[in-house]
Amino acid sequence: MKELEERIVQQGTVKPGNVLKVDAFLNHQCDVELFDHMGAAWAEHFKGKTIDKILTIEASGIGIACVVARHFGNVPVVFAKKAQSINLDGDQYTTTVYSFTKQKEFPVIVSKRYLNEGDHVLLIDDFLANGKALKGLIELCHEAGATVEGIGIAVEKGFQGGGDQLREEGYDVDSLAIVESMDPENGTIEFRS
Structure with missing residues (x-):
């Protein structure tokens, strides 16, 4: 998605450690209009698939997922919590994931x-690096007997391999911007074409 790539180049910052x-x-101050355009892009990509729920992980994916849900008929958005709390009652699906960030x-x-x-689930997240968080969400879906219909990612760090591995496993991963390389020395970012 050219618009997202341009925003990354204009306003993104490459830091050491990938x-x-x-x-x-994207994930502190949210550009809702950009999120809406992202939702339209995913609605086009996943059209023809039954999507009756969107699943993300707290916290950065929630805003994106809520806007995206409007493009899929206002389906419910569920977010996986990262900590047990007194508000979580009853039976739960639980797994453990490693966060690159x-x-x-x-x-x-x-x-x-x-x-x-x-359930026919679309997974949505802001970033995909090594794929550990998404694999955790996939595990929860499988445990529930839900079908993962697709995965929508705002920014994939292609050089870390998580997206390619998920595609090899047969998942329909639509990343709107795939960063092929980035250099913290000079701030350059190259995208997969």
């Missing part, structure tokens, strides 16, 4: 009331 900071428009493992939890057998 970190791409896009908090000016946070450099640690954390639990991901979804109430069994909100992820069900027969």
Whole structure:
């Protein structure tokens, strides 16, 4: 998606350690109009597939997922929580994932009331690096008996291989911007064509 790539080049910052900071428009301050355009792009890509639920992981994916849901008939958005709380009651699906950004493992939890057998799920997230978070969400879907119909990613760091691995496993991954390389020394970012 050219619009997203242009925003990354204009407002993104490449940091040491393969970190791409896009908090000016994607995951701290949110550009809702951009999210709407992203939703339209995913609606076009996944048209013809039954999508009756969107699943993401807290926190950065929530805003994007809520706007995207409008393009899929206002389907419910469920987000996996990263910590147990007193508000989480009843039976739950739980797994553990490693976060590249946070450099640690954390639990991901979804109430069994909100992820069900027969659901047709679109996974949405802001970033895809090594794919660990998405594999955790996929595991929760499989445990529930839900079908993962597709995966929508705003920014994929293609050089880290997570997206390619998910595609090899047969998942329909639509990343709107795939960063092929980035250099913190001079701030350059190259996209996959």
